[in-house]
Amino acid sequence: MFYREAGQYSTDYKQDQAIFPIRQDRIGVILILLLAVFAVPFVASEYIISSLMIPFLILALAALGLNILTGYAGQLSLGTGGFMAVGAFAAYKFATAFTWMPIIPTLILSGIVAAAVGIAFGIPSLRIKGFYLAVATLAAQFFIEWLFIKVGWFTNYSPSGVITAPQLSIFGFDLISPVSKYLFTLGIVAVLALATKNIVRSHIGRGWMAIRDMDIAAEIVGFRPLQTKLSAFAVSSFLCGVAGALWAFIHLGTVEPEAFGINRSFSILFMIIIGGLGSILGAFIGAAFITLLPIFLNNVPPMLGLDIGVELVSHLEFMIFGILIVFFLIVEPHGLARLWTIGKDKLRSWPFPY
DSSP, rough: OOHHHHHTOOOOOHHTOOOSSSSHHHHHHHHHHHIIIIHHHHSSSHHHIIIIIIHHHHHHHHHHHHIIIIIOOOOOOOOOHHHHHOOOOOOOHHHOOOOOHHHHHHHHHHHHHHHHHHHHHHGGGTOOOTHHHHHHHHHHHHHHHHHHHOGGOOOOOOOOOOOOOOOEEEETTEEOSSSHHHHHHHHHHHHHHHHHHHHHHHHHHHHHHHHHHHHHHHHTTTHHHHHHHHHHHHHHHHHHHHHHIIIIIIIEEEOOOGGGSSHHHHHHHHHHHHHHHHHHHHHHHHHHHHHHHHHHHHHHHHHTTTTOOOHHHHHHHHHHHEEEEHHHHHHTTTTHHHHHHHHHHHHHTTTTTT
């Protein structure tokens, strides 16, 4: 009975159009943010923050970008890793060319460069879709990875082809400790997730969903297919570019083009399929699942007395991912986020069946 909106009334349009119209949802989101800001840095160890929390937030941002393109706009993409690489190497070039530039403008500019590249590779989406568009974005993935390996200008002619992030600082504070990096990443992801939620609820997001459901009907009612699809590519690539820059600058500190290979693109695609297509929450749930599953397979079997090798664990990961993808595509195409929504709906009507 605690999740019930009885007695909560909207008295103006602003309240009626709120992102979280139910008071319990607002309280829940605030509590989660408070725990993430004040509890995690003091409770979790530096290892957990560096190896678990920061990668989870960055991968959730990349999954959010892919969900914009695939989940909301219906444009299947296999080039997420390539767009992340564009953001990472663009941020590196900006940071080394303009050493006075703070980290936040660097991230924004890297996202803009990734958005421009995404628009360039999104132009064929007006003529092709489905499997053929997936192949086109896959070609973008391989071309971008090859470009960063072969052209030394992107790495400042580093002999190893590896970029190393310079010292990061914000408002005069150096981002050295894992806690400071975690809080910075959390702030960036929270702001971009909130902005994405508002875009999805606007006329831009409605255009994406109209194109996804039936592009011919969307064009008839007034949506411009090219403009709508390219806006989805731009926003998606911007988020993926920022995620790639955070992965290189905050998480690893040094990165090579192979780190954003095809396996990265597939893992992010698995996140949105398992978490839920067309859902902001699904991106975070899918990222949490993909991040926690290897840790679960590495730690739980030894606790049960089972001796499982590293190779078997890696194979089990792929097997479980494949089984879950097939399961969700057949049983619940909207993923774990849909199960969460169903649970909330049941709480709202409990104990009455209607």
